[in-house]
Amino acid sequence: MPRGALLDGSVDLLERAGVDAAVLRDPGRRLALEAPDGTAFITTRPSDVATYVEAGAADVGIAGRDVLLEYGADVYELLDLRFGGCRMSYCTKAGPDPTPEAVERLGVVRVATKYPRAAHGYFAGVGRQVEVVKVNGSVELAALVGLATGIVDLVATGTTLRENGLVERDVIFESTARLIANRASYTLRAEEIDAMVASMRAVVDEGVGE
């Protein structure tokens, strides 16, 4: 289970699908928890969920598509859970787009990001040479102080961008939370996983109908 922004939505969805996940409502500082029915939950940073599932430390997990694409985890991607919506975008300072100027005068666009794979993939796709600077937080700052021409980052509401005088120039991909499964677990615990997918699919489809 991803700690942070996706946790509440994940717990809501699990409970509506009939999984007793109440123990996750107030995990405190505990990282591994057990529900009364014996289900073992582990909570990790969102970017680590796919890693734990890929290694088989968990049979199934909930991870954002952004994380799955960035880390290229070898897992089953079973269901679009349709919450935790956000988009990976290329953003620069508001006003005239500084990107063409950078290409023209410097030959490359320098981009700061927490998602180097997404950044490389995007610029390779649009045919621009790019110098990716990996930063670990508050990426907006890099564009503001001129460390980079622009940033590649996840945008949910756009509030942080606006407050820092940045605008989105291009959407690279849209992301939502996904139900993922370990490759061996998917086959070895087929019936349990199929039942879980079916009940979660019913909840997700119902939510869209509303």
Added chain:
Amino acid sequence: MNPADAPARLPTGARDVLPTEAAELRDAEDALRRVLRLNGYREVRTPTLEYGEAIERAAARGVDEAYRLFDADGRVLVLRPDLTIPAARMIATRMADHPGPIRVFYTGSAFRLPQPGRPRLSEHRQAGAELVGATGPEADAELLELLCACLRAAGLERFRVAVGSAAVMNAALDAYMDGDDARRRLRAAAAARDHVAWAASARGLDPALGALPTRRGGRGVLEDVAREIPAAADACAALSRTLERLDGTPAADSVGVDLGIAHDRSYYDGVVLEAYAPGVGAPIARGGRYDALAGRFGAPRPAIGFGIELDPMHRALAAAVGPRPVARGAVVAGPGAHDAAQALRATGLPAVACADAGRAAALADVEGWRFLAVPHGDAYDVRDRATGRRFASIRLQEDLPSLP
């Protein structure tokens, strides 16, 4: 840093195999070899180096992931990235006169460049079997049964073999999708196990196509899919007949249908299979039918095969068995160690002489030997190190009991 300055460093993806693991791998491999021979499969070897062109005939992008080098004439050679392609090449070119069916097996390593950013091994030890010149449910069932027998012989009990069909998937894609691009997109989604992307690409079409990769279970699934996607009915019936033949065999409980299985190797065109065991996230075996492959090297001949991935299989064994088992053998301590060790070897028990009695116990500990033999009066006591029980007392002139 210059790699020579750090002697413990290895090229990315390479690793050493230390004695405990090497012994376990060898034992498992020997068990596989016995089963394969017993079933009339004959061992072959193909070279580690192949022409890049030979690999490209079979797998369009096969050379991209291979280690490449050049021969004296400047031709591109590769460390074989796959064992099935060389086997198919060998059978088509060197065994063309064999009336068939041809049954061969091999053990060896395939080499693939590790993916950037991920710790992946470059050397993949495999044991593979190929049945060439036989087609139909009987041949497919033979291979499935053989795979299950191999995995059981290696010591695995709780494995599952998921069986799909490239023929079912191809028939469904041809029926609903226009254009190679769309079909390629769906195949890529299936190979990446991305059910969400598959469903998105199939949106607006028959829901049966959107759900295809999620369809799995018993043979009943095949009847359902045959009804929902008439174009795939023949392929479903073929797979169903294969599975029917497993009824009543030990393989029946281990094999299930999974129509989502699709390999990124492009040469499979019939049954496709993947085997999994608890404790290992990667498949311990994979394979399938590749009827079109032989035709790229010589006369076309139908073929089906599997490859067992020995390292993942060994991880599954280690997970199932628990801590390392003790090694059958003894460390013999003291001044008469040489002769006592010889006497033990004569009974078939591996024995190591260690004249320095002070080091013998530590040696037995580090190397995990089961017995320690120490002088006792004018004889040697052979004791089980775990229980302290005395198994035998050796007088060097006497005949010895056979030890466990």
